[in-house]
Structures are given as structure tokens and as C-alpha cells.
Amino acid sequence: MQLLTVNKLSKSFGGLVAINNFNLRVESGDLVGLIGPNGAGKTTVFNLLTGLYQPTTGSITFDGRDLKGKHPHQITRMGMARTFQNIRLFGNLSVLDNVKIAYQAVVNYGLIPAFLRVPPFNRREEEIEKAALELLEIFGLKEHAYDRARNLPYGEQRCLEITRALATGPKLLLLDEPAAGMNPQETHELLSLIKWIREQFKLTIILIEHDMSLVMGLCERVLVLDYGSLIAEGTPQEIQQNPKVIEAYLGDEEVVAWEE
Amino acid sequence: MLKKYFPSILACLALAVLFTIVQVGISGGLLSGYWITNIYLMGINIILASSLNLINGFTGEFSLGHAGFMAVGAFTGAIVTANLGLPFPLAIIAGMLAAAIAGVIVGLPTLRLRGDYLAIATLGFGEIVRVVLMNIDYVGGASGMMGIPEVVNWPIIFISVVLSLLLIRNFIGSSHGRACLAVRENDLAAQMMGVNITYYKVLAFVIGAALAGLAGVLYAHYYSIIQPKEFSFMLTFDVLVMVMVGGLGSLTGSVVGAVLLTTASAFLQAIPELRMVLYALLLIVSAVFRPQGLLGEKEITLRTFERWGGVLYAALNRKQTE
């Protein structure tokens, strides 16, 4: 089943074209990589998908519905979740509250029960807390449940971002440079984690990443963006040999990453 | 089971004791009229500070419109009792409702604005309310309304304060309150967690406005005379000082801030300029050295007392052993 269809998507800021005629088809269960040099427009694609930006032209269809005019929170509730390249946790709140807030997309109750603490307040709160703690346990964060999120070590903050995104109950997960700032050991663990959550939560994943070992180790299909346009699409092997891609990266710092 | 309810029982007991002491003080003539007025003001200020804190501290917006909402509540309530001759409870409902509606009208368009613009826009709203009230003959124009029934007494103040605080506490402790906190912490991430940020910004704003309206109704029915000029932005600044002293995002802090500053201004009544200089210095010092407010965002709970008790106990013990 086709989960996501992006058709002739363009976005310009003032006169600057950030995304130009971008097309993408993602089947349910796919794991797609999105790569490209710095400033190629990868994060802009995510911002368009999640509704933070409205496209200048083109359309996005997710789970059979057109996303035109939908607000970000509505899109999240339709089953799309994301993480951020620069971590955006609710830093002063506890790790548990970070996940609980996300879980509201799945289970919630009205204002009257909230004000008066009458049913279903207790029942739903218990349900939310139980689910959040379970999720934290799966990701090995349960012992930190009552710590402030911003006091977590860097790697665990990244992990919490993913946990929190999963708590919204997504069908499609967008990961924006999950391995940024991680050492090879941590990157390797992340690779297994992503494989595992994909199986466990039956997820479709789109991944932006600079670390080529991660992209090549994970993705079945890779798209390459340069200056806002799609310049190549194919299996990791095809992409590695594509002359256009090599040219796009040549002279860029990413060459180093390619040699790994 | 008993352990679970222990803190609530203790809180109820403490409140009952507090209520009785003040009530005895008032009926027994132990408190002078001046201090009774200040105790009532304390109650009204607690409602104002905690509701402003819901907007500024918990949701992370910066509203300076509280005097305006209080005015809307005060004048609506006064119209209900003084002009229409209806009972006081209706005045409370009407006052809160009118302030809440004003909150929606102001909040919907302005909450899209960034923090400091919002501050000026809400301040402007407060001023517009004041100027408009001064121009409506039905509410007495610039000289305001007189002869509002003086029905407010200690039980009414006490119950209003307790219920307001309970309402805010319950809200913050619910999933909706967490959504507001998420908006404060990082509005982009909040959106990505499925939080409708506009809804929650407006919601917190409206709850805050309604409670400011309640404070206004109480104020009008205590003093019996209200004038538009009393509700200038200086009043909002007073409340802001209480919130800053008590700590942004600390409900118990707002109570402490309101009590401390009402007491301080009661003592400084004779030299109002000095009172304002003190307020000004508190604002600057808290902003420069403690941007989260002087007492920070920590709540005072039973555990705080246990800890203080523990420290005290240890200190006493040490003295004895020495």
C-alpha cells in the first residue's frame, strides 16, 4: 500500500527556491534514505511533510489523505512523527512527562475531568503513565524517568527524541540525522535500534543522514537531493556509483564520509 | 490507602486552621480594619498572581493584560448586582464569563505574536478597556460605579482562593496542563507531538482571564466603588512582581509572592513611591539574577516541610550533643 505520495513539490522562500519539483513514493514498510550535501534542502522536505511549512506548489498525500492546509498537530495525529536534527526536548520537564505529552496524541480526556479530577481522569492518567513507562523501559530510559530531560547525556537525549516520537503512535517516522554527534560505537547501536523498532512497531521510515555507514547499512532505497532537486534515486549500491551523486559531493566535506 | 490520602487530609486540616484563625481574628475584633482589608487584598492578589502565572509561567507567554481582564470582571459583576439587582453568585458567573470572552477575543489574534510583541499588545488591550470604560456613561464614565453591594466577606474570599488554586493545580497536573508546559518548553516539538499550540495558548489565556475576572468581581464587591483608572497597567505590573518573586511556573510561589508583597505594601502604604521603588528593584534583581523568578520554579510541598523539619531536627540534635 502506498503510504506517502509527494507530487511535484516545490518551496521557495522569497526568491530562493529551496525545493524544486520533488517527487517521492513511499510504500508501507519502506525504509528510505534521504541524503545530499549541506543545504540541499533535506530538512526542508521534512518541514513540508510535517506541515511546518506550506508548499509553494505541489501536493502531499499521506495515508490516502491530502495534507494541504493541515496543521502540524493534525498531521502528527494522522500518524506521522519526526525527530529533529538539533534536539528539541522539553528540557525542563521530566523524561516521563516528555513521553506522556507525546502519548496524548493517542489517549486523552476532556477539560472537565481535568479540572475536577473526576472519571475518566484517573483511569486515563494511569493508562498514559503505564504506557509511557513501558516505552521508556524498552529504550532503557526507565531509570531516568523522573530526571529532567536536559540533564540526560547526549546519546540518551537522542534516544528520548525517538521514544517520544514513537509515543505518538506513528505509521511513518521521519528521522532527521539521528546519528549526528555520535561516535562509531553509538552509531552502530543506533543502527540495530532503528532496525528493531521498524520490526517491532511496523514502521515506515524516512531517514536523513550524513553518516554513510548508517545509510548504506539500513536503507533499501536512497534519494539524493542537491540544490533542492532530486538528482538520483536507487539502491545504495547504485547511488554509490552514480556519477551525478559523486559530482554533487565532490569538493564537499562529505567526500570523507563517502570513503568510509 | 491512608498514606495515599495523608497529604490531602493534612492540607485540608491546615486550610481549616487557617480559615478559623482569620475568622476568629475578624469576628473577635483582634484584627484592625486595615489588616482585614489587606487580608482580603491578599486573597484577591493570590488569584491574580496564580492566574497570571498560568499564562506567563506555565505556558510561557508574556501577557500584560491582567488589569484589563480584572476590569472587565469587576464592571460586569457590578452591573449584575448594582444596576440589575441580581444576586452575587450571578455576578461571579457573569464576570468570569465576560473576562473569558474578552480573553478569547484578545487571545485568538494576538497569541500568534512573539513574546515581547504579545506583551505590548495585551498591555494595549488593557489600556483600551480602561479608556472605553471611561467613556461609557452606563458604568459611570471616569468616576466609575458606586453603591455596589458589599457582600464579600472572609468565607467568600477564602473559598474563591482555594477553588481557584485547586482549579489551576488540577489543570496543570492534567494532560492539558502538560500540553501547555510543552508549548512553553519548545513549541515546535510540541506541534510534532500532536499538541495544538494555538488551542492551548488561548486556553491558558482564557482560564487566566476568567480568574482575573473573578478577582475583579470580588474586588468590586468588597470596595463597593470602582473606577476605571484603578485598572491601569500599574496594577498588572504589581501582579507581575508577585509572579516574578514567587517564581515563574510555581503555583505555591505565586501564593508566597502575593502574600509577601501585599504585606510589604501594607507596611509601605504611607510612602507609596518607596513601595514602587522596591517593586522595581525586585523586578530587576529577579530578572538579572534569577530569570525563573526569585524562588525559582520549585513547588512547596509536604516534602519541603519534611526536609526543613529534618534540617531543623538535625540542627537541634547537634546542639544537644555538643
Add this chain to the structure above:
Amino acid sequence: MQDLLQQLLNGLSQGSIYALIAVGYTMIYGIIQLINFAHGDVIMVGAYVALGAVLMGFGFIPSLLIAMLVCAVLGVLIERVAYRRVRPVSRLAALTSAIGVSLFLEYTMMYFLGADIRTFPPGVLAERTYSLGGVMITNKDLLVLGTTVILVVVLQYIIFRTRTGKAMRAVSFDGQAAQLMGVNVNNTVAITFFIGSAMAAAAGMLYGIYFNSVQPLMGLMPGLKAFIAAVLGGIGSIPGAMLGGILLGMTESLVAGFGGSMYRDAVAFIILILILLIKPTGLLGKGVQEKV
């Protein structure tokens, strides 16, 4: 028709005072994105200092210069004490601090000098009225307009023709980049406060003479309105501040002149809310998209 012209002229004088204040607001906002709430109270201090100087026997121009210098130093001091530490932490904390400074200036002044309204001695400017085709122009109008024009020309020169001005523009464009290019950001911010506050002092003296009243809370309303003028013109833009100030002065004058004098103070705030809703970047401002 004559009535209309007369109102417009009154509005122009009042508006040019707003413009002088708005210029300071906009410069400071442009460079550190802070609504300097205390800016209005610098006007008040300026008016008092100028009044003191006049009473001590100085003439108009020396008094103006003394007031400008004193307030310039005051502005730098305010930035150093109340804003510098807070700015990087949180904009809202900085705003809170600014409100604190504003209250502090107002009420220390009130404590020491009392709340009475003081006036400039008539000697400083013997009032003369000229008639121009039925429209009355006083020498006060001419003084206000003349001083404003001269100060704005000087300001434009500083900003666009000097090294300091270049540094100010660089910092307001991108503080971090400017720092990397060797601009001393803290000094540049201090200079901006210096100049902005000097302008406010001049506005204060003119305001005091024009409305014949000097008192501790005199800066509040003109301060807020000048901020609105700055937003109306596009915050961060100096020509915008000028335009906004004059437009606001004229609108107020028209509203007051044609029956709505009670609503005069509300007009500015209504304009503010409208402009923020319709075109938050103001008439001459440039839009910026926040980076996600």
C-alpha cells in the same frame, strides 16, 4: 479645510516628537531585539535635566546638549546594569528587567522631586504665533520641527557615513557574524544606547516645552506610543520610525480634533493591534522567516 490643516500641523509637531523617541526604540530593538521599556522614562529624566539646566540660567541649546549627554550616559548605564547579563538568557527576562528599570526611574524621581507638574519658565521661549493662510503656527511648532529635522540628519550621518554606524548596522544584521568579523558587539550596543537615549532626552525637553508640563510619569504614554510608532513604521527601520511617529501623531490629532478626544489614548493601541495582525513587519520593515 482650515481645521483639517490645523489638526494636521498639530499632529506633525506631536508626531515629530514621537518620531524622535521612536528612533531610539527602533535602534535599540534593531540591535538587541529588546523592547526597551525604560526608554520613555529616559525622556522624563531628559526633561527634568533640561529643566534644571534652564533654571540654572543656561539657554535652550546648552540645556538641550546637557540633557542629551546626561541621558546618553544614563542609557549606557541602564544597558550595562539591567540588560547585558539578561539578554542572552531570555528575552522575556530582559523585558521584565526593562519594566523594572522603568518603574525605578519613575518612582525614584517621584520620591525625590514629588509628583507635582513643573513647567519650563516662559523665558526659554516667548510664545509667538504666526498665521499662514489661516493656519496657526507657533514658534514652539517651529522649534520642535527644526530640532527634529537637525537631529535626524545628524543621526542618518552617523549611521550611514561613520565606522561606528557601520558596526551598528552589522550587529543589528547578525550579531554573531559581526563579532567574528572583529566588531566589538558590547561596545556597539552601548553606543546604540548612548545615541538612542540622547535622542530621547531631546524629545523629553521638546515635549516638556511643547505641552508645558514636566512630571515623573510624563514618559509613560509617549514612550508606549513611540514604540507603537516604531512598530507601525517597521521595527528596526529608522525611516520607518520617523514615518510611524508622524502618522501616529497626525492620526491622534485628527481623532482628538474631530470629537473623539476621550479616545485619543486608545487610538494608538488599536493601531498597534491592527498592524500586528495585518502586517507585523510594519510599513517599511523587512520580513524574516524563523529557521526551523
